[in-house]
């Protein structure tokens with residue numbers, strides 16, 4: 001994995017740490033509607049391209065029980081977890097729907113899980129350069 005020496009400040013969320021853009025794949029490996037599980041500097045990421053061409057990068061592990069989000073399904077900007085179908089908006093990482101399957105687990109969580117435990121996915125800045133896709137990671 002190639003490391004771009006250019007540094008950028010705080011890609012998202014107002015953090016003050018420095019981030020570095022790291023090449024994660026070739027641009028032509030992500031067609032519209034694709035999402036893949038990739039790694040950058042040991043960090044697991046779900047990286048994809050929305051229909052229309054916009055790229056996104058979010059945390060690669062579901063905040064419920066750590067399923068690989070790169071194996072999930074993309075519907076518009078919503079990425080659903082492959083295990084229990086929680087949905088996250090890749091625009092900001094926020095939970096759109098918490099666990100949906102199995103039905104008994106959904107009922108339990110709907111009745112008893114405080115909202116603060118339904119954690120968002122982290123999001124990362126992403127760009128294309130010279131046919132490569134690069135993600136800003138610390």
Ligand code: FES
Pocket residue numbers: 062063064065066067081082083084085086099
């Ligand atoms: S592991 Fe993702 S919803 Fe359960």
